[in-house]
Amino acid sequence: MLHLDGLSKTYATGEAALSDVTLTVPQGQIMGLIGPSGAGKSTLIRCINRLVEPSSGKVILGDVDLARLGKAELRRQRRRIGMIFQEYALVERLTVMENVLSGRLGYVPFWRSLLRKYPARDIQTAYRLLDRVGLMNRADSRADALSGGQRQRVGIARALAQEPELLLVDEPTASLDPKTSRQIMRLITEICAERGLPVIVNIHDVPLAQQFMQRIVGLRAGRIVFDGAPADLTEAALTEIYGAEDWNAMRQGDSEQAEAEADAARRLEALAK
Amino acid sequence: MSETYPTTWRRPPQIIRSARWRYAVQLGIAIYLALALGTIEVDWGRVADGLARGQRFAAGFLQPDFVSRWADISRGLIESLTMTLTSTVVGVLISIPVGIGAAANLVPAPVYFVCRGIIAVSRALQEVIIAIFLVAMFGFGPFAGFLTLSFATIGFLAKLLADDIEEIEPGQVEAVRATGASWTQLVNYAVQPQVMPRLIGLSLYRLDINFRESAVIGIVGAGGIGATLNTAIDRYEYDSAGAILLLIIGIVMIAEYGSSYLRKFLQ
Amino acid sequence: MTAHDYPEVWQRRTPRARLVQWMGWLCLVALFVWCWQVMTANTIWAFVTDAPRQAADIGSRMWPLEWGYVPELLLPLWDTINIATLGTIGGVAMAFPIAFLAARNTTPSAMILRPIALFIIVASRSINSLIWALLLVAIIGPGLLAGIVAIALRSIGFVGKLLYEAIEETDARQVEAVEATGASGLQVLSYGIIPQIMPAFWGISVFRWDINIRESTILGLVGAGGIGLKLNASINTLSWDEVAVILLLILGTVVVSEWVSAKLRRAII
Structure with a gap:
């Protein structure tokens, strides 16, 4: 379980990216974070694993306050938090296997990681994850030889290799086409459901969020302005989050999208049983 | 889980995929290193003696003596600086026509080959070697140094200029040519505006290089601070040598920052 | 005459910018001349005028190349x-x-x-x-x-x-x-x-x-x-x-x- 308490972040430029965010994500919940660009979605996610240092407030994962840790202890705690990035952020010149194994970096001593001599169990786990995301036969390819969707699958496998207790996902579909986006979202939600893993997904695509999320939190100018089920995301709520922006245009998809949505809804139902 | 996964993984070789070739290359490198290291004959007694001298040099570097040889140092510096400036100006002035002549899109083939020939000769020969010849011809002193640096500037600048001109947008040249402009008008209107900013930048960069080189060619008699440095080291005056080296480092740093500032200012 | 009074002089830069530019070039020329004089103050011009002869001399001594030296x-x-x-x-x-x-x-x-x-x-x-x-x-x-x-x-x-x-x-x-x-x-x-x-x-x-x-x-x-x-x-x-x-x-x-x-x-x- 993750609990944020009064989390704020003010950048050195004086810009307040987050003000007083309080939020609880229970075990196994798939939570979407929506809001216009610049609302602080990315900052919020990065404050949790402290890629961005929060200015004040608490980040409590289990019973540890991450915001108060020293460097070494922070590294140990970061292992508990998997992260999936916008534009994949794979180490492009390393092989797929090395990228997945890099999820184990926090667990192995430096010499093992340098010589690529990971424990047998780690390698087995990495293979199992690659198989799970459907890339078993690409283990020896270099990451920059893969397509966008494949790279994001490697990103998912890397995050899961950490055996995390929480998954942070930052705009996972921003650079993918609609069909691949849906496949990736489905993969993430399925895997998290399998493992009972809580997830925070930062997502700008409202229809996609409504389709896959169990809960949606709307952020505007660093404050939470909506917190509820996808079904409660009414026009009024969206106007509250996005302002006067014509979010209706975002809903209009092509026929493929509608079809895919229906398909996804069926799958979600099946999962819920 | 019913399926079992491999428990070992080895990083596939990235550059040389054939194992036999990889071992051959590794063996070759090992043999070369053994042979090459074997050719170094080190007289450890001499090195041990040298360490004391090295300490004196380090001390001289930390406590440089600008004063006792100041007359020599200042004369060397003035020679170096004047040599640098005059040779850069003359080198740039000559490299402009040579550079235009070496651009295949502007001139007929015979001119092109002559100019590329000049550039090739100038680039192939080290400044120091050119300096040796010019000192033999023109006698000791900064004039030989000036000629050396001018000649080296031509090779450097004319090549980059020619490559630049060859890469300019053909569209703009076409447009000016279509107005019925003559060849000189073409160069003035279509080529000059496109390469001028880079020419100024490169000239300033070359000024910097010429100063550094002026410190070297003095060793073979072509004047400048290098001659002073050579003398100081020959006399084992490490504190004066340290002072000279610090001055060179300082001037190079000033030249580098100054030229980057000037380039920003001129654009 | 045309109906409008278009300016007859066109200049790429403002007069002030042109002045600065010309002053810049002038300074550079003056600096060059001064440096040239300082640098050549001790040059013995007899050696310089003698250079072509020296070059010819060196050139003639290079020939024939001493190939036996290569090994x-x-x-x-x-x-x-x-x-x-x-x-x-x-x-x-x-x-x-x-x-x-x-x-x-x-x-x-x-x-x-x-x-x-x-x-x-x-x-x-x-x-x-x-x-x-x-x-x-x-x-x-x-x-x-x-x-x-x-x-x-x-x-x-x-x-x-x-x-x-x-x-x-x-x-x-x-x-x-x-x-x-x-x-x-x-x-x-x-x-x-x-x-x-x-x-x-x-x-x-x-x-x-x-x-x-x-x-x-x-x-x-x-x-x-x-x-x-x-x-x-x-x-x-x-x-x-x-x-x-x-x-x-x-x-x-x-x-x-x-x-x-x-x-x-x-x-x-």
């Missing part, structure tokens, strides 16, 4: 190549950690270590390898070792500067992703940064090796070993026919090394 040059040439190669390896090995200290995104201490690393880079870059050799010959005595160390010291600055620029240009997202896994500082370097700079690293090293081949050919002039020793000896005895052979050999070596380095760089990239 004697092969061992010094081998030494020269070793100076360049071993010097490059040494320089690259020292430049590698210095580049990480100098790069803004990897330096462990921006206040103390970074300025020191930057100073080492500038100092090494400002001083030509021939000057390093001059110093080292005085300190550790003439020979290959002085040449190797001179080449290594000169290479630190060049390799260090290009490498730290490459480190600063690495993709921060890849580094962030490795950090997020809980990796230690060294692990972030070895997984996040080093794979990204490897092509630049090999390219820079090979490029520097090519330059070092050129530079090591003349180190012998100050006693630091290699073919330059032979060059120096031949110049001192005014045997221009031998000098010409040595120069041709140097040119050939440089051309071959340039070809090898171009091939290697293409193979890497």
Whole structure:
């Protein structure tokens, strides 16, 4: 379980990216974070694993306050938090296997990681994850030889290799086409459901969020302005989050999208049983 | 889980995929290193003696003596600086026509080959070697140094200029040519505006290089601070040598920052 | 007459800007003339006017080339190549950690270590390898070792500067992703940064090796070993026919090394 308490972040430029965010994500919940660009979605996610240092407030994962840790202890705690990035952020010149194994970096001593001599169990786990995301036969390819969707699958496998207790996902579909986006979202939600893993997904695509999320939190100018089920995301709520922006245009998809949505809804139902 | 996964993984070789070739290359490198290291004959007694001298040099570097040889140092510096400036100006002035002549899109083939020939000769020969010849011809002193640096500037600048001109947008040249402009008008209107900013930048960069080189060619008699440095080291005056080296480092740093500032200012 | 009064004079720049520009050029010309006078104050013009005759004299003494000298040059040439190669390896090995200290995104201490690393880079870059050799010959005595160390010291600055620029240009997202896994500082370097700079690293090293081949050919002039020793000896005895052979050999070596380095760089990239 993750609990944020009064989390704020003010950048050195004086810009307040987050003000007083309080939020609880229970075990196994798939939570979407929506809001216009610049609302602080990315900052919020990065404050949790402290890629961005929060200015004040608490980040409590289990019973540890991450915001108060020293460097070494922070590294140990970061292992508990998997992260999936916008534009994949794979180490492009390393092989797929090395990228997945890099999820184990926090667990192995430096010499093992340098010589690529990971424990047998780690390698087995990495293979199992690659198989799970459907890339078993690409283990020896270099990451920059893969397509966008494949790279994001490697990103998912890397995050899961950490055996995390929480998954942070930052705009996972921003650079993918609609069909691949849906496949990736489905993969993430399925895997998290399998493992009972809580997830925070930062997502700008409202229809996609409504389709896959169990809960949606709307952020505007660093404050939470909506917190509820996808079904409660009414026009009024969206106007509250996005302002006067014509979010209706975002809903209009092509026929493929509608079809895919229906398909996804069926799958979600099946999962819920 | 019913399926079992491999428990070992080895990083596939990235550059040389054939194992036999990889071992051959590794063996070759090992043999070369053994042979090459074997050719170094080190007289450890001499090195041990040298360490004391090295300490004196380090001390001289930390406590440089600008004063006792100041007359020599200042004369060397003035020679170096004047040599640098005059040779850069003359080198740039000559490299402009040579550079235009070496651009295949502007001139007929015979001119092109002559100019590329000049550039090739100038680039192939080290400044120091050119300096040796010019000192033999023109006698000791900064004039030989000036000629050396001018000649080296031509090779450097004319090549980059020619490559630049060859890469300019053909569209703009076409447009000016279509107005019925003559060849000189073409160069003035279509080529000059496109390469001028880079020419100024490169000239300033070359000024910097010429100063550094002026410190070297003095060793073979072509004047400048290098001659002073050579003398100081020959006399084992490490504190004066340290002072000279610090001055060179300082001037190079000033030249580098100054030229980057000037380039920003001129654009 | 036209109906409108269009200006008849068109100028690209405002009068003030033009004035500044002309003043700039004027200053440059004045500076040039002054420098010229200072520089040539002690020049003996008789020598200068005599130069063509000297050139013709040297030219005539070069011919015929002393080809019989070549076998004697092969061992010094081998030494020269070793100076360049071993010097490059040494320089690259020292430049590698210095580049990480100098790069803004990897330096462990921006206040103390970074300025020191930057100073080492500038100092090494400002001083030509021939000057390093001059110093080292005085300190550790003439020979290959002085040449190797001179080449290594000169290479630190060049390799260090290009490498730290490459480190600063690495993709921060890849580094962030490795950090997020809980990796230690060294692990972030070895997984996040080093794979990204490897092509630049090999390219820079090979490029520097090519330059070092050129530079090591003349180190012998100050006693630091290699073919330059032979060059120096031949110049001192005014045997221009031998000098010409040595120069041709140097040119050939440089051309071959340039070809090898171009091939290697293409193979890497």
